[in-house]
Amino acid sequence: MHPIATGAPGDRLLLLGNEAIARGAIEAGVEVVAAYPGTPSSEIVEALLQVSTELGFYAEWSVNEKVSFELAVGAALTGVRSLATMKGAGLNVVMDMFLTLPYGGTRGGLVVVVADDPGAHYSSNEQDSRFAAQWAMIPCLEPESHQEAKDMTKFAFALSERLELPVVVRTATRLSHSSGVVKLGEVEASSLGPGFNKHWKLAYRWNVYGPPGPPAKHEWQLARLPMMDQESESLAFNELRRGSEPVAVVTCGTGAAYVREALRDLGLEDRLWLFKTGMVYPIPAEMSLEVLDQCDQILVVEEGDPLVESQLRVLAQGRGIDVEIRGQQIEAFLPRYGELNTQLVCDALVRLMGLSPGVDEARKEIKREVASLVIPRSSALCAGCSHLGTYWALRQAMGEQADAVHIANGDIGCYEQAGYGVKGEMPEPSDAPMAHHDSTILYDFLDTLYVMGSGVSMAQGQVRAGYTAGEVVAVAGDSTFFHACMPGLLNAVWNGTKLTFVVMDNFWTSMTGHQACPATGMTAVGQPAKTILIEDVARSLGVEFVEVVDPYDLRGTAGAIQRALAFEGVAVVVTRGECMLQILRRERRYREPYTVTDDCVVCGECVKLGCPAITFSEEEGAGIDQILCVGCDICAQLCPCGAIVPGEEAE
Numbered sequence: 043m044h045p046i047a048t049g050a051p052g053d054r055l056l057l058l059g060n061e062a063i064a065r066g067a068i069e070a071g072v073e074v075v076a077a078y079p080g081t082p083s084s085e086i087v088e089a090l091l092q093v094s095t096e097l098g099f100y101a102e103w104s105v106n107e108k109v110s111f112e113l114a115v116g117a118a119l120t121g122v123r124s125l126a127t128m129k130g131a132g133l134n135v136v137m138d139m140f141l142t143l144p145y146g147g148t149r150g151g152l153v154v155v156v157a158d159d160p161g162a163h164y165s166s167n168e169q170d171s172r173f174a175a176q177w178a179m180i181p182c183l184e185p186e187s188h189q190e191a192k193d194m195t196k197f198a199f200a201l202s203e204r205l206e207l208p209v210v211v212r213t214a215t216r217l218s219h220s221s222g223v224v225k226l227g228e229v230e231a232s233s234l235g236p237g238f239n240k241h242w243k244l245a246y247r248w249n250v251y252g253p254p255g256p257p258a259k260h261e262w263q264l265a266r267l268p269m270m271d272q273e274s275e276s277l278a279f280n281e282l283r284r285g286s287e288p289v290a291v292v293t294c295g296t297g298a299a300y301v302r303e304a305l306r307d308l309g310l311e312d313r314l315w316l317f318k319t320g321m322v323y324p325i326p327a328e329m330s331l332e333v334l335d336q337c338d339q340i341l342v343v344e345e346g347d348p349l350v351e352s353q354l355r356v357l358a359q360g361r362g363i364d365v366e367i368r369g370q371q372i373e374a375f376l377p378r379y380g381e382l383n384t385q386l387v388c389d390a391l392v393r394l395m396g397l398s399p400g401v402d403e404a405r406k407e408i409k410r411e412v413a414s415l416v417i418p419r420s421s422a423l424c425a426g427c428s429h430l431g432t433y434w435a436l437r438q439a440m441g442e443q444a445d446a447v448h449i450a451n452g453d454i455g456c457y458e459q460a461g462y463g464v465k466g467e468m469p470e471p472s473d474a475p476m477a478h479h480d481s482t483i484l485y486d487f488l489d490t491l492y493v494m495g496s497g498v499s500m501a502q503g504q505v506r507a508g509y510t511a512g513e514v515v516a517v518a519g520d521s522t523f524f525h526a527c528m529p530g531l532l533n534a535v536w537n538g539t540k541l542t543f544v545v546m547d548n549f550w551t552s553m554t555g556h557q558a559c560p561a562t563g564m565t566a567v568g569q570p571a572k573t574i575l576i577e578d579v580a581r582s583l584g585v586e587f588v589e590v591v592d593p594y595d596l597r598g599t600a601g602a603i604q605r606a607l608a609f610e611g612v613a614v615v616v617t618r619g620e621c622m623l624q625i626l627r628r629e630r631r632y633r634e635p636y637t638v639t640d641d642c643v644v645c646g647e648c649v650k651l652g653c654p655a656i657t658f659s660e661e662e663g664a665g666i667d668q669i670l671c672v673g674c675d676i677c678a679q680l681c682p683c684g685a686i687v688p689g690e691e692a693e
């Protein structure tokens with residue numbers, strides 16, 4: 043069993059930030075856990091799923107974040123401690139309930155862990171989800187270390203019950219995905235018993251429309267703000283260290299870790315004040331006011347946008363305190379995009395203190411040297427990935443007429459890599475309203491790429507705009523289809539839109555680590571489950587053209603897509619081939635690797651496939667990496683001179 047379940051109080055474990063959060067939930071006696079995978083948050087529930095059966099709590103992967111959050115809400119209303127976790131983008135999917143639930147709050151502790159991704163290592167954006175807590179007017183805690191990740195999560199459940207409001211714990215990639223030592227604590231349980239009372243402390247408590255109605259319930263929530271302020275003030279995670287000079291650094295979360303390092307590197311530890319707030323909304327007003335009163339200059343260091351900074355400015359303005367606040371707003375000392383690091387904090391402190399620059403030239407020099415050594419590498423699909431076949435067939439079916447400008451709308455999953463471009467080849471932007479671009483390689487194929495479920499709906503907008511200069515298609519994966527594409531597809535059917543939608547069913551939510559989804563045939567804890575077939579869903583949504591094809595059969599797949607493109611209505615082509623990584627894990631090998639014979643005429647056609655097992659140079663022609671190749675046969679089917687054959691045939 044995972045050590046987060048077997049470890050005893052007092053044990054010290056080396057845990058991922060996300061595992062520390064999972065342990066915090068266990069120590070709080072969590073009873074219901076639901077999430078949809080999303081990097082960098084997934085390991086929290088991955089870890090909890092490994093121990094849920096033995097520890098006797100319920101955990102699942104839901105079809106999307108909205109469902110998982112609302113499920114957790116439903117459980118919490120019955121007095122049970124519940125957890126929903128998600129990546130930053132996932133929070134956007136739950137916003138309807140997120141902004142409405144606080145009007146009546148919760149009974150059982152309800153904790154929402156949001157893992158943000160500054161630097162967008164794995165995300166479409168760098169959003170700072172802490173602002174959502176401010177918007178919803180519910181507390182947001184932000185851990186600095188692995189220990190705090192565990193302790194704050196545990197604390198958040200009790201806080202939620204005291205305030206009768208959901209509580210957000212915000213983490214960031216660096217904490218979620220790094221490891222640190224965590225001292226375990228006791229496993230506790232909620233003092234509340236399970237139960238349901240429709241009018242608990244407030245008439246129609248769990249029905250926002252029930253009398254006295256939403257404004258009165260809003261007022262109920264606003265009356266809790268002073269309680270939130272008190273909790274923030276007395277929080278054990280706050281830290282205020284006074285310095286010898288009237289200059290302070292105010293910080294929180296991972297920013298605090300960089301600040302400690304920067305102060306030490308610059309020898310400023312004793313000179314400057316350090317104020318770390320554990321709650322980033324609302325910040326502790328009294329502690330903040332002491333800093334604002336006693337210091338002339340303040341540098342605010344926080345991972346994301348200026349949330350703490352803007353609250354400090356409001357406090358200073360409200361009390362008429364004349365203090366220079368430096369951060370990201372007004373004469374920025376820190377950048378508003380990308381991830382924080384110690385160097386950036388050092389640079390800001392150097393500027394603030396008027397120190398001589400270049401204190402850390404050595405570090406910068408090493409970074410420059412390393413950057414010059416690293417060869418730019420493009421992202422690529424795996425050798426033998428079923429998406430390679432789908433994309434090849436799709437491109438064949440759409441054709442590359444010089445006067446056509448097709449629009450291929452992408453979506454989120456492994457297949458989004460078909461929109462990542464080729465590293466080191468930056469296209470020349472142009473002002474032309476219409477321009478044909480040859481997508482010579484798969485990785486240049488997708489034209490639009492934003493967020494889960496957006497492709498199929500955007501395609502409808504293009505059709506409705508009267509776009510006829512080329513084909514309009516949309517693609518999505520199986521998990522994405524169930525997460526966010528069904529309403530879009532239904533919309534197309536209902537409104538009678540001509541549309542081709544290719545759904546790549548590889549059975550798993552592969553990109554985030556092969557979590558089960560409705561296409562897998564099992565639940566998150568490995569129990570057999572009904573396999574939901576995308577073609578059945580499409581037909582039940584009213585789609586009249588539905589074909590299911592094997593993406594390893596290029597001709598068959600291209601033919602189905604051609605028929606779909608010619609169809610006057612909504613057409614869905616499901617390309618079904620299990621994720622090759624899963625096949626290899628289960629069966630160790632797929633087939634013998636292929637090889638290239640002397641018949642190769644060095645035309646380069648095989649390279650356009652985008653399979654990482656294919657090597658190519660003008661001098662040596664095509665080759666196949668014998669370690670990477672899984673013998674899927676796709677490249678053999680597309681080679682115009684039949685020069686790619688199974689290894690044993692060449693011998």
Ligand SMILES: Cc1ncc(C[n+]2csc(CCOP(=O)(O)OP(=O)(O)O)c2C)c(N)n1
Nearest residue numbers: 080131454455456519520521522551552553
């Ligand atoms: C709102 C939101 N939630 C979660 C994610 C994380 N995420 C990225 S791709 C993906 C799904 C991938 O599964 P699938 O569509 O089946 O494609 P595959 O990777 O298997 O090809 C998820 C959950 C996200 N980007 N946005």
